[in-house]
Amino acid sequence: MKKILVMLILSVAFLSVNAQNTQIQTDTVIVAKDGTGDFTSLQEVFDMIRGFRPDPTVVILKKGIYKEKLLLHSWLVDVKITGECRDSSIITWDDNARLNNMGTFKTYTLKIDADDITFENLTFENNAQRGGQAVAVHADGDRLIFRNCRFLGNQDTYFGGRRGSRHYFENCYIEGTVDFIFGPSTSWFENCVIHSKRSSFITAASTPESEKYGFIFNNCQITVADGVDSVYLGRPWRDYGMTLFMNSELPKAIRPEGWHNWQLHREKTARYMEYNNRGEGAATANRVNWSRVLTRNEAEEFTLENVMGGCDGWNPKIVK
DSSP, X not given: OHHHHHHHHHHHHHHHHHHHHHSBOSSEEEEOTTSOSSBSOHHHHHHHBOTTOSSOEEXXXXXXXXXXXXXXXTTOEXXXXXXXXXXXXXXXXXXXXXXXXOOGGGOOSEEEOOEEEEXXXXXXXXXXXXXXXXXXXXXXSSSEEEESOEXXXXXXXXXXXXXXXXXXXXXXXXXXXXXXXXXXXXXXXXXXEEEEOSSSEXXXXXXXXXXXXXXXXXXXXXXXXXTOOOBEEEOOSSTTOEEEXXXXXXXXXXXXXXXXXXSGGGGGXXXXXXXXXXXXXXXXXXXXXXXXXXXXXXXXXXXXXXXXXXXXXXXXXXXX
8 A cells, every 4th residue: 555655656746747847948939830940839838838937938930820729828927929920920710709609709819818928020810701700819918019910800800808908019010890909908009000901990999987098009001902981990899998090191091070989978988089190081170079189288198108107117119
């Protein structure tokens, strides 16, 4: 009996040590579809990075099409995922809200529950056919950075899913059809191309009343597909949705009224603003009377430091 007990203890100890050894301990990991890296699957990497690892982890994604439904766990922190080439390092999946009645929030290609994650030179895609919500990136983490990334999809491409979470986009391309930038997060889009593939709505903010900032587009270019001629800048998914377009180029396809109320009573509470935009769609004379054109003094409030700073003074510009 004693021998059996000793063997059991040794077996448990061996399994414990072995499990620890399977965790990723190095600072840099290479993922390559062709087997030339450390791993062939991103999810395998996410599963094996040591929880709350004290040192930063860099994951390099080589060129290839990675068909994976991915979850970045909440216990991961300070991870940077960078692609070898933005247009050739592609993460894709094809779930749709109508598939097995899964609903919008399970359709993601990538779901981010972790904080302090940086993504660079990557393409995120939900290539489900049109005809229902199909999220490419569902971002719940705080202090998330996306640089030089593409977001490809149709309805509901990017979901900023958690109130108070902060997401920063720089030099990104985001496309979609209906409400393809939506949710309650505070998200700053800097020098991004926002491409509307259908005559519909670009944004659907659900900013909580308690949050001062929602979706802010600065120095962005709004483009539309051929034949698209009737695009709203946004509509409030919830009563206090907040969206601001400033210093951006708006095409002729932007509707003269600019914004839609979704439900009539939301005209009283939605926070929709514009400032110093240009292009054929930037004229504000016929905008809905419940939206606002900021004065120069009012616009000075909307700086990256104010919007992203929160209680911890976070500034994504200084994060490498």
